[in-house]
Amino acid sequence: MRDVSRSQSVKENVDTKEHQLTVALRVRPINEAELADEAKIIVHRIDQKMVVLMDPVNDPNNILRANRSREKMYMFDVAFDSKATQEDVYISTTKELIDGVIAGYNATVFAYGATGAGKTYTMLGTDSDPGIYVRTLNDLFKGIEASSDRKIYQVSMSYLEIYNEMIRDLLNPTIGFLDLREDAKGGIQIAGITEFSTSNADEIMLLLLKGNRERTQEPTGANSASSRSHAVLQVTVRQRSRVHAIHDELHFGRLFLIDLAGSERAAQTQNRGKRMMEGAHINRSLLALGNCINALSDRGGRANYINYRDSKLTRLLKDSLGGNSRTVMIAHISPASTSFEESRNTLTYADRAKHVKNRVKKNQMNVTYHITQYTDIIADLRREIHRLRARLQEQNMVEPHQAGIQSKSLYGKLMHSFHEQMQLQKHVMELNSASLAAHLNISQQHLAISNFEQEDLDKMAKRHAEQMKEGNAATDGSGQDSDIPIEEPSSPELSDLAMAREELTALSVEQNKLATLKMELEQKLTDAKSRASQLKESLPLQLHSVDQHQILSLLCKVHELEMENMTLQSRTSLRDGLFHQHHQVLRRCQKHCALCCQLINSQRKVILGMWHYAKYISVVLYV
Ligand SMILES: Nc1ncnc2c1ncn2[C@@H]1O[C@H](COP(=O)(O)OP(=O)(O)OP(=O)(O)O)[C@@H](O)[C@H]1O
Structure with missing residues (x-):
């Protein structure tokens, strides 16, 4: 794209629309370790939107539990059981955000859930069955290709992780930890992050693989390859008309794809030392995220104070939660009775998130070119x-x-x-x-x-x-007056x-x-x-x-x-x-x-x- 040095009048697009956070639930298949633990399946999908969670403990001596219903129903925008394919999840949660990003809207998809519940599987997937990252990027480039006749696009990406409350550039890890900064309009920027401009999906995929190799992963008691950090893939699409006019419109959409680290109980993961410290950081940022979601879902008149500052994660997700973004949360749970507490927590968390409302608007810049640029145009x-x-x-x-x-x-x-x-x-x-x-x-x-x-x-x-x-x-001399002719x-x-x-x-x-x-x-x-x-x-x-x-x-x-x-x-x-x-x-x-x-x-x-x-x-x- 040609550099647009110009005299420009930047006009905010005031055309905002309310958008309710979309919440999806994915229940992964029960695994061998859980079966070996004699775990039972306690999560059942009733229909496309509803699931039931059964309390596995049937203890007549526990008066509190006995008086409570053993079944609890939850409704979401969409619910997937263990048979759902990667394609199903992608189509129902993310695919429809892509055209919006190309047109200049912000979007966020984040995977939430306890450790080992299947977040990385949904977002990254496997080589043979790729997840949301790969499918989104493929469709994004296809969408761009389809309209490249009329528009010129510039796509750039960055990939970072928040590990122990520190931000690391996964595409350029040697540069050390990065800072979050707020710009004059309250937008969050990561100072010094590497932004790669790419022109095709393959290139972006290679960058993604490179970044994933750098991501902090360790075996824990609950997951042999547990992600110990929150990974944030950010793709920015800048768009302008192929043909310059004196008054031009530039659009830029930003897409966040986030694989959160899993919430965990120290008892369940049997983590000690470094892993336990990581777990404390992970839980702290997820707690901050939960507090934001609670405050956002509580506020009727939008007057509540939302404390985004408690963690780097919530600061980074400020726009995605209650701000200018179409946001989708994919909550993950295990169906096993041994994960009942984690699943119940996740379901409660996701249920609250349904009430979060964002106000979305197109990111648009109106540019008026200077007379000296007429010749170029x-x-x-x-x-x-x-x-x-x-x-x-x-x-x-x-x-x-x-x-x-x-x-x-x-x-x-x-x-x-x-x-x-x-x-x-x-x-x-x-x-x-x-x-x-x-x-x-x-x-x-x-x-x-x-x-x-x-x-x-x-x-x-x-x-x-x-x-x-x-x-x-x-x-x-004479003592007489004389008339002087002029x-x-x-x-x-x-x-x-x-x-x-x-x-x-x-x-x-x-x-x-x-x-x-x-x-x-x-x-x-x-x-x-x-x-x-x-x-x-x-x-x-x-x-x-x-x-x-x-x-x-x-x-x-x-x-x-x-x-x-x-x-x-x-x-x-x-x-x-x-x-x-x-x-x-x-x-x-x-x-x-x-x-x-x-x-x-x-x-x-x-x-x-x-x-x-x-x-x-x-x-x-x-x-
Ligand atoms: N829907 C699924 N179908 C098949 N296998 C799955 C599914 N979801 C998860 N798994 C498997 O379960 C294991 C744990 O999943 P995954 O690593 O995605 O969990 P996680 O939530 O990202 O965990 P952590 O928070 O510890 O990183 C992996 O071996 C993964 O392949």
Whole structure:
């Protein structure tokens, strides 16, 4: 996928829907060890949703038990017995989440249950009978493939385990323990986790196998290959339309597939030392998970405080529990009487989870591309047109312009109209910049004229002052007043001013001409556009294949973008030109202003001189 460096406006999708946590129950077959222990089957599936758990102890001396019914019924969204296949479990729990993830929704599937109850079997499965991981990833890539004609996808995965409250990257275990961080929007991120981008299911499968080899597994009294950690496979699907538009939508769906470590009783597992410590951590995080589920299922008005912070597991599952995710819990139990307590606990836990409600919304980002990216977008569209044309040729189908004599002529007219519009638009833009230049010349000319007029006035004032001085000197000598004629400005300066005025008139005539020409061109452009839209309406009726229609709509899109691009570029350069010219005018005004200040000062001096002189005369006359 091309890097989308862009000016983007990210808009939250507010279209949220309530989603109740789906709870499934799987009862595994009784195993040889349990049979050897003379265990009886105490779990019975009544129908697709209901199971019954029988209390194996029939002790008449135990008053408490005797008074209680020995049977307890539980209802779930779906219940599987020991005969259910991996395919059955996958189809009824996970398969329908996949399209949502591709479309940009979050989803979580987690396996819960006591140690040895069958969680890893459901999630990972065996080579010959793979579990949910493999089936989900296969279908995910199939789904992506099916819509890759219209969309471009990027799939990445990470795989981690939470072992003794520490997070380990299963795809890159050497980097040490990782931290959970909360981003500004409250989303949970794992700092430094390796995210592998993959393009096919096989590659992801190899990564999964590699990760599983790293997972902490040890034999315990209850399971010869007990998972001592919670394993979290995270798959992110980012999706965007194959064809860029100026306003694009990006979607990203996140899928969590989680194989929890099993809850266990130290007595049952006979764990000691390290295994016992692991068990304590496992139980602690599962207890935190149970507390969250309890609080979430209790809250009527969604006001309850949910303490996700008690364990790394609950922090990581924050969105999956009560947040933005379609979530499925698959609870696992053994049917054996020897596991009665564990099974009852799991069933109670799962029963509570049925009441958890999430609010799901599509993860969507609205992107508005910057003008500088128009060229890229247009190139993208052209590539897409090329691809579709090549495909049409491959299929030995006719292109739009070969789809029949009538459509050929319509198609030709449409392309001709596009070309004509581009040319007209180009001329309009040239006229725009010519009329801007004329406008600026006119304002400069106005400035020059006012400069000339100012200079004339200055010169006149100077001459007047000099003549006054001379006149006064004469009066001084003869004692007679004399009328001082004010000289008119000399003719060469006058001709400069006249020439500037002539130039201004010529520029104004030119500007009017340009405006008339622009109006004519704009009218022609409007006519060409309406002809093209008539053609666009009639052409699809002549086209028969989806690809032909797609090519036509892409060609129209390219044309619109090219026109828009041209307008935007012209506007930008006009704005730059205007800015530059304004800057120059401003500088000239500043100069003019400085000149005015200078003149005012010199006038002040002249007035002061005259005032001193008048004072002197009055003193002389008085004496
Ligand atoms: N549905 C099933 N059909 C056949 N075998 C099963 C089934 N479920 C579990 N098993 C077998 O039972 C044993 C224990 O299962 P598994 O390892 O999946 O349990 P677990 O719940 O993951 O245990 P732990 O929490 O200790 O890791 C395995 O040998 C597994 O192959």
